[in-house]
Structures are given as structure tokens and as C-alpha cells.
Amino acid sequence: MKLRVLHDNPDWYPPLAAAFDAEGLEHEQWLLGVGTLDLGAEPPPGLYWSRISASSAARGRPHAKEHARAVLSWLEAHGRRVVNGRRVLELEMSKAAQLAALRASGIEVPLTFAAVGRAEQLDAAGKLPTPFIVKPNQGGKGLGVRRFESVAEFAEYLDSSEYEPPVDGITLVQEHLRAAKPVITRVEIVGGELLYALTADTARGGFELCPAEACAVPSQSLFALRDGFDDHPIVGRYLRFAARQGIDVAGFEFIETEDGRVVTYDVNATTNYNPQVDAAAADAGPRRVARYLKGLLGAADEGNGS
Structure with a gap:
């Protein structure tokens, strides 16, 4: 069976494609925002991964989100396994929904x-x-x-x-959260496990802190691996939150304030990985994701008697 990646930005796909190829994972892109969906047909067998971004309209794909809602509803109606499915899409599309869900889970968020x-x-x-x-x-x-x-x-x-x-x-x-240091921390999870944590320099990057290589500017990286983070209590809270919400792959962002609070302000279910951080980490994001998805496909093959 094949992995099909639903997304809205071809510029973000090459690092993932390279990781899929390295793991021997058959894959193809499904670019949303334009197309026809035959609601009378059955979806092809396989595994689907939704990576529709809330910022798709900024890249000239204003209808990608609604297209994704239709496609994911169709896939899930036919029982197809979707990584970061329809429920996660709704969280991705609404920061208000994210903050409400985080607060209900006992995770501190901004007023x-x-x-x-x-x-x-x-x-x-x-x-x-x-x-x-x-x-x-x-x-x-x-x-x-x-x-x-x-x-x-x-x-x-x-x-x-x-x-x-x-x-x-x-x-x-x-x-406005007053940070103890001019950085935010982003905690990456894959398949119910911590991948790593990284920091982003807000003194130089401001509010626009996209870690993907496609977003990079020709200067020193804003991002760095945060070592020794595995035992931080926020990690377990994020993993439990992700399990309750059906989130397979995501990045959680928080600020440590000058008055000692740990305040989470964003859940990014279309997380991208920074190549400099990946190079310093024990495990690179795209390869970890590829292995996780390959495992899901293998389990699906066994379930079908393949």
C-alpha cells in the first residue's frame, strides 16, 4: 500500500519525500485547493497524512481548507486511516479551538x-x-x-x-507574554513520543518563526536544539493532550515568562523541521516521521492479510 500526503504547499514536500525514499516508503502528493472529488467512489487503499496549513490562503490557495474538510470526511467515512485527521484539521484551523482545548486539559495558555x-x-x-x-x-x-x-x-x-x-x-x-529570555520553545512530537525541543530567537525573528528550510533567510539560523529537555514536565502534558485529541504529529510552542510561567500559545499540526536543528539532533524529524508512517502502513498490510 501507499502513503498519500494531503497538503497545500509543494515547497514543503522535498525534505519529506527524501525521507520517505530513504525509508523505502512508497508515497505521492495530493495537492489540495483545486480538484474534483467523486463522492460515489471509494478512496484508494493506503495511509493518508493530512498536512493542510491554516496559512494556505497566504499562498494563493484560499479553498484548500474547505477542500480538505470534504476530502477528510470522505476518507474517514470509508474507514481510511488518516494521520492528523479531520478532528486535528479543525484544531489546526482555529487558534481559539486550540487554546480552549489546551486550557481544558490543564495546560496554561495566554489570557x-x-x-x-x-x-x-x-x-x-x-x-x-x-x-x-x-x-x-x-x-x-x-x-x-x-x-x-x-x-x-x-x-x-x-x-x-x-x-x-x-x-x-x-x-x-x-x-503580551513577557519572556524571561527572548526565545520561544517548540516541542516536536511524533507518534506519541518526544522527538526533540528547539528554541527560536524572537529578538531576531519577531513573530514570524517558520522553521522550514523553504522559509529560511540567508543569515544565521534563528533555531537551535534545546538539550536536556526530555524530563521537562510539559512534555508529558503535551503527549497526553495529543493522545486525547488524536494528534499524531505536531509542534507545541510555549514561552517561559519573566514571572516563572510556562505558557503554551500554539499547536502546529503541520509542523516543519529545521535542517540545522535536525543535523544536531539524535534523530531528524522527517526520518522519524517516515519511520512512524512506515510502521502504520506495515500494520495496515498485516491487518489486510498482505
């Missing part, structure tokens, strides 16, 4: 208001200390995240030509 409407956004901002940040509910790579020093500054932005309304109409108005 956040999900606001729809201009007046509502300003009212929410008035309930937070300054500075505060705003971000689109549906987005990725840190796109659209802005910091404001006052409600008046935010109101001026909303009335300016620079204002970009969120694609789903929901804006998150959120407390």
Missing part, C-alpha cells in the same frame, strides 16, 4: 479574547494590560500578529489601509 467586530475587538483590548497583541484566529507562520501599546493605537490600525481582516472574521486579542 485571550476571541472577538468578532471592530467595537468588540476594542472592548476586548480594553480588558488587557498594555502592551497587548492581536492575531488572526486562522493563520500560521506568525503572519498577522501585531503588538499594540494602547487601545487608541489599535483603533487607528483598524481604521487604516494596513488593516487586514481575518479570513474567518475572528481576531484573537491576547495578553
